[in-house]
Amino acid sequence: MSDEGRLSDFLDWSRDRGIRFDGVEIRSAGEGAGNGVFALGCERANKNLIELPAGELLTAGRVADMGRYRRLIEEKSFHPNPFEMLVLFFYLEREEEGSEWTPYLRMLPSSFDTPVAQGLGLREEDLPLSVRRFWQQQREELESIRGRLPSLLSTPIDDNRLLWAWHVVNTRCIFVENAPHPLIDSSTVDDTIAVIPFVDMLNHSPEASCVAELDKRNGKYVVRLNKAIPEGAELHVCYGPHDNGRLWVEYGFRLEENPFTKVLMPTDLLLALAKKAGISIDIHHQNAVEEAALSSTLYTSDEGPSWAFRTNVRVLNMEHREIGKWRDIVYSEGKRRHRKRAVEEGEELSSDEEEPRMDEKTRERLIKESKTIERILGELMKAVEGRTKQVASIAQFLWKEQCELIERARKRVIEEIEELEEPENQTENQ
Numbered sequence: 001m002s003d004e005g006r007l008s009d010f011l012d013w014s015r016d017r018g019i020r021f022d023g024v025e026i027r028s029a030g031e032g033a034g035n036g037v038f039a040l041g042c043e044r045a046n047k048n049l050i051e052l053p054a055g056e057l058l059t060a061g062r063v064a065d066m067g068r069y070r071r072l073i074e075e076k077s078f079h080p081n082p083f084e085m086l087v088l089f090f091y092l093e094r095e096e097e098g099s100e101w102t103p104y105l106r107m108l109p110s111s112f113d114t115p116v117a118q119g120l121g122l123r124e125e126d127l128p129l130s131v132r133r134f135w136q137q138q139r140e141e142l143e144s145i146r147g148r149l150p151s152l153l154s155t156p157i158d159d160n161r162l163l164w165a166w167h168v169v170n171t172r173c174i175f176v177e178n179a180p181h182p183l184i185d186s187s188t189v190d191d192t193i194a195v196i197p198f199v200d201m202l203n204h205s206p207e208a209s210c211v212a213e214l215d216k217r218n219g220k221y222v223v224r225l226n227k228a229i230p231e232g233a234e235l236h237v238c239y240g241p242h243d244n245g246r247l248w249v250e251y252g253f254r255l256e257e258n259p260f261t262k263v264l265m266p267t268d269l270l271l272a273l274a275k276k277a278g279i280s281i282d283i284h285h286q287n288a289v290e291e292a293a294l295s296s297t298l299y300t301s302d303e304g305p306s307w308a309f310r311t312n313v314r315v316l317n318m319e320h321r322e323i324g325k326w327r328d329i330v331y332s333e334g335k336r337r338h339r340k341r342a343v344e345e346g347e348e349l350s351s352d353e354e355e356p357r358m359d360e361k362t363r364e365r366l367i368k369e370s371k372t373i374e375r376i377l378g379e380l381m382k383a384v385e386g387r388t389k390q391v392a393s394i395a396q397f398l399w400k401e402q403c404e405l406i407e408r409a410r411k412r413v414i415e416e417i418e419e420l421e422e423p424e425n426q427t428e429n430q
């Protein structure tokens with residue numbers, strides 16, 4: 001069957017199911033991106049471009065209510081979790097002669113570009129920290145499903161078909177809160193997923209023009225524009241604040257410019273880097289930073305070291321005799337941060353909230369902190385550069401992005417030090 005024939009069948013099928021999609025079309029979204037949804041004309045903000053009856057959402061409960069699947073799981077006393085139920089659906093339904101879902105199933109990709117689909121034997125340590133936990137969870141889920149589904153089936157499981165079904169659910173499900181269903185086990189995994197035909201043709205962008213949500217009052221699922229768009233624009237939703245590691249592992253693609261790039265620096269790493277940078281840290285510093293539990297993660301959007309990172313460093317820089325007061329520091333830094341934000345947002349401050357003028361002692365402390373941050377970032381850079389050379393070449397792009405972000409953060413802190421050291425700033429406000 002030709003691509004046009006498949007698409008035309010799918011559009012008829014969608015209309016028959018009450019899916020409304022006036023003013024949009026599905027077509028190729030370009031190299032490697034599969035299909036996407038495009039506006040035919042220019043559109044104003046807030047318009048609903050896609051609507052479907054809430055009953056059309058493909059949830060685990062809905063599958064469990066279909067005669068064939070109900071019988072199967074009841075006969076085997078199998079209590080699937082939501083994810084397993086949906087994977088089983090795609091696994092079996094694809095091969096079902098005359099399935100009512102065929103026009104939709106024919107639109108689904110036949111292959112995927114994730115590391116799992118590509119059979120890349122990635123090791124956990126090939127991935128940056130930001131995605132490692134997700135990668136582990138994903139592998140555990142896949143292994144669990146490989147272990148559990150065969151007991152339901154009368155023929156040996158076909159691993160390629162299972163991987164296909166698993167990818168369909170992974171790459172296309174959307175967060176929806178489902179009512180509990182007696183046949184679905186949500187004791188360990190919440191029942192918060194659905195695959196939504198047509199809506200699942202939307203690609204991802206961090207600057208998405210659309211939001212997809214359940215309109216409970218009207219019993220509809222809608223895709224609404226959140227900004228005006230020009231004629232022919234591709235419509236996007238945001239899959240989440242995912243960095244490229246997560247996009248690659250979960251969906252099999254990456255973005256050229258990803259505003260959600262981040263470098264995780266958990267407390268144990270921060271402490272190890274600080275020690276390498278020659279900062280003298282004792283058990284009290286260590287306990288204080290661990291108890292404060294502030295995240296030193298670097299984000300692309302940071303204008304300079306985050307408040308949390310700076311506060312951690314301030315605690316690490318405390319003299320032995322003052323370390324007992326670390327909570328006062330964390331608290332007063334919190335107040336200072338509130339004042340700064342209020343000033344930026346143009347709020348009037350009461351006289352006791354006003355920012356005190358920076359005295360010489362404060363300026364010296366800030367310079368010392370910024371220099372410590374710069375040294376810690378220098379050590380982080382060395383560590384990440386070292387890792388970049390050791391990891392599987394296919395994953396190196398993720399480590400290079402981490403290096404770029406660290407370098408940018410370092411440049412910003414160097415600028416900050418220069419500003420603080422400029423004589424005219426010495427009595428200025430912070």
Ligand SMILES: C[S@@+](CC[C@H](N)C(=O)[O-])C[C@H]1O[C@@H](n2cnc3c(N)ncnc32)[C@H](O)[C@@H]1O
Pocket residue numbers: 029032033034035036107108109171172200201202203204205250251252253254
């Ligand atoms: C929910 S589906 C979207 C529809 C899909 N393009 C299709 O042809 O069926 C998610 C998949 O679309 C692709 N995708 C989504 N957003 C993308 C983007 N910004 N760039 C490249 N591929 C993207 C990825 O393959 C991802 O696994």
